Amino acid sequence: MSDLLERLRGRGWRMTAQRRVVAEVLDGDHVHLTADEVHARAVTRLPEISRATVYNTLGEMVTLGEVMEVATDGRAKRYDPNAHRPHQHLVCGRCGAIRDVHPAGDPLADLPASERFGFTISDVEVTYRGICPGCASTA
Amino acid sequence: MSDLLERLRGRGWRMTAQRRVVAEVLDGDHVHLTADEVHARAVTRLPEISRATVYNTLGEMVTLGEVMEVATDGRAKRYDPNAHRPHQHLVCGRCGAIRDVHPAGDPLADLPASERFGFTISDVEVTYRGICPGCASTA
DNA sequence: ATCCTACGATAGACAATGTCTAAGTCAAGT
DNA sequence: ACTTGACTTAGACATTGTCTATCGTAGGAT
Numbered sequence: 001m002s003d004l005l006e007r008l009r010g011r012g013w014r015m016t017a018q019r020r021v022v023a024e025v026l027d028g029d030h031v032h033l034t035a036d037e038v039h040a041r042a043v044t045r046l047p048e049i050s051r052a053t054v055y056n057t058l059g060e061m062v063t064l065g066e067v068m069e070v071a072t073d074g075r076a077k078r079y080d081p082n083a084h085r086p087h088q089h090l091v092c093g094r095c096g097a098i099r100d101v102h103p104a105g106d107p108l109a110d111l112p113a114s115e116r117f118g119f120t121i122s123d124v125e126v127t128y129r130g131i132c133p134g135c136a137s138t139a
Numbered sequence: 140m141s142d143l144l145e146r147l148r149g150r151g152w153r154m155t156a157q158r159r160v161v162a163e164v165l166d167g168d169h170v171h172l173t174a175d176e177v178h179a180r181a182v183t184r185l186p187e188i189s190r191a192t193v194y195n196t197l198g199e200m201v202t203l204g205e206v207m208e209v210a211t212d213g214r215a216k217r218y219d220p221n222a223h224r225p226h227q228h229l230v231c232g233r234c235g236a237i238r239d240v241h242p243a244g245d246p247l248a249d250l251p252a253s254e255r256f257g258f259t260i261s262d263v264e265v266t267y268r269g270i271c272p273g274c275a276s277t278a
Numbered sequence: 279a280t281c282c283t284a285c286g287a288t289a290g291a292c293a294a295t296g297t298c299t300a301a302g303t304c305a306a307g308t
Numbered sequence: 309a310c311t312t313g314a315c316t317t318a319g320a321c322a323t324t325g326t327c328t329a330t331c332g333t334a335g336g337a338t
Contacts, residue, residue: 014284014285014286014335015334015335016285016286016287016333016334018286018287034324035324035325036323036324048288049287049288050287050288050289050290051288051289051325052287052288052289052290052325052326053286053287053288055324055326056286056287057286069213071210071212071213073210074208074210074216075296075323076323076324077213077324077325090250090254090255090256090258090260092258093261099256099258101250101254101255101256103246103249103250103254104249104250104251105244107246107265110242110244110246111229111240111242111243115240115241115242116240117229117238117240117272118271118272119231119238119267119269119270119271119272120269120270120275121229121267121268121269122232122268122269122270123267123269124265124266124267124268125265125266125268126246126263126264126265126266127263127264127265127266128247128250128258128260128262128263129260129261129262129263129264130258130259130260130261130262131258131259131261132256132257132258133256133257133258136259153304153305153306153315154305155314155315155316157316173295174295174296175295187316187317188316188317189316189317189318189319190296190317190318191296191297191316191317191318191319192317194295194296194297195315214295214325215295215296216295216296
């Protein structure tokens with residue numbers, strides 16, 4: 001059952017059919033759907049759900065820190081329900097497949113003070129780019 | 140004078156007034172303009188230049204590897220002429236300011252084989268997020 | 279159980295960014 | 309100076325995301 005839904009429930013969220021469906025559709029590992037993909041899947045369970053509601057709901061989940069927003073390609077943002085465990089992303093440049101990965105080490109430690117320009121740094125995002133095995137074999 | 144323009148010249152590029160203006164507008168350090176910002180600046184020098192040409196020209200420069208495309212915010216892509224020297228980006232979450240930074244170490248080495256899922260990795264992008272000194276003082 | 283009310287959902291207009299097409303223009307080799 | 313294919317243009321179109329006015333409903337109060 002959806003961890004995501006459980007966590008949202010415990011936050012005073014008014015539970016509606018729409019929010020439940022969005023949370024259910026988004027649940028899982030290595031899930032990185034665009035807002036429109038979420039909407040398409042939600043519609044199969046709740047035909048009258050609107051695009052605006054999907055956008056609103058995803059935005060609220062991001063604000064609550066329960067979902068990560070990922071912009072790997074400059075196109076549509078993707079939504080990653082795996083926000084409770086820090087991770088980075090590995091992206092196939094040909095087919096767009098995305099995997100969650102867990103690098104060793106702390107990239108923040110690699111940025112010397114002289115390269116911080118006085119910024120207070122709160123987060124580091126790492127995106128690995130390459131070609132996935134499937135795409136490599138059909139080169 | 141523009142290194143960028145020099146490098147483009149040596150690649151069999153047909154040199155037009157439009158391309159020259161785009162390359163000149165984009166030149167410099169810590170430059171990260173959106174396509175529309177490039178267009179706005181180009182228009183002041185060459186009033187009849189079209190949006191399509193700016194998009195085309197930027198796209199070609201990216202393909203040639205002379206300009207980096209940066210998607211730091213899920214909004215408009217930004218274009219960084221500093222492609223000849225590898226670097227990463229530091230972004231202010233409040234005002235959107237972007238600085239080029241040079242972390243020590245190799246982030247690729249931090250990704251164990253077991254976390255590569257058979258991908259052939261060709262590139263790593265790191266984005267540091269935080270608050271710049273100016274925004275911090277007007278908190 | 280029913281009623282209220284504020285919060286959520288809806289449709290569709292609008293906005294921002296990017297892509298494509300058809301026709302005109304021009305850089306550069308001959 | 310020609311010629312030609314690459315370049316440019318205006319504007320339509322596509323995609324992604326946001327906003328507004330109105331309607332519906334979850335959940336507490338009675």
